[in-house]
Amino acid sequence: MEKSRIELKMPSDVYYLESVRAFIGKLCETLRFSKKRIADVQLALDEICSNAVYHGSTCVSSGIQLQISVNTRTLEIVVRDKGGSNTQDWITPERLAEIQEKRSPAGEGGHGLYLIECLTDVHKLEANAVGGTDVTAIFYRDANADES
């Protein structure tokens, strides 16, 4: 199977996240992911896109770009935001460590990045050329093997 790529653009508004979540759910069904694995992918994407809306492309019209790549081994999703005037470099390594350190189960916030770490096989956050953040989430397709 050659690497296939799907590109989506959405307004930077959480109103549209349900549609994106439904789309990735259908794609994962096509790829024969287990139900549990589909729920994991949907939740990870929800968290990544929510962060992109609230902390990245803070202007609705800036939009968020999703690149979804599939090959025989992996499903890879890259979510790209454009940053905002008050959120420049919000996700520096120091800031990331601070967020993770402060996270408490009894806290109301700060769980998104932790969930992304738990739910993905590989993830990375990088500053992009347009002043925002690229978040990459990789899911191994053979991780379904032992799941119902």
Place this chain on the structure above:
Amino acid sequence: MTGTELITTRENADVKIIDVKTDLSSYAASDLRKVLEDLLMEKVNKVVVNFSEVNHINSTAVGTLVGIAKRLRQNGGDLKLCNLASTLTRTFNLIGASSVVEIYESEKSAIAAF
């Protein structure tokens, strides 16, 4: 249906029961927060949220429920959850919120726990 029609309230004695009929990502979480904060304003302090029609919840919604539970406890009440699908329970467990908010298998057992 509008956001408020998808999150409705009813009563069982002194317990308010919230029926959520939508998946809870960031957008719907703000509707849920509004319903719960309205109950706090009305001095309601025993609340059960029924998740029987919910297939997805994200960390924003979990955080909302944790925050409201803590405020209800300060008022001598509590927030209890029931009828969660296994994927939702997994999300609460991953975050650790299941040690903060009580989860019950049925609405009856959640109400009885007050």
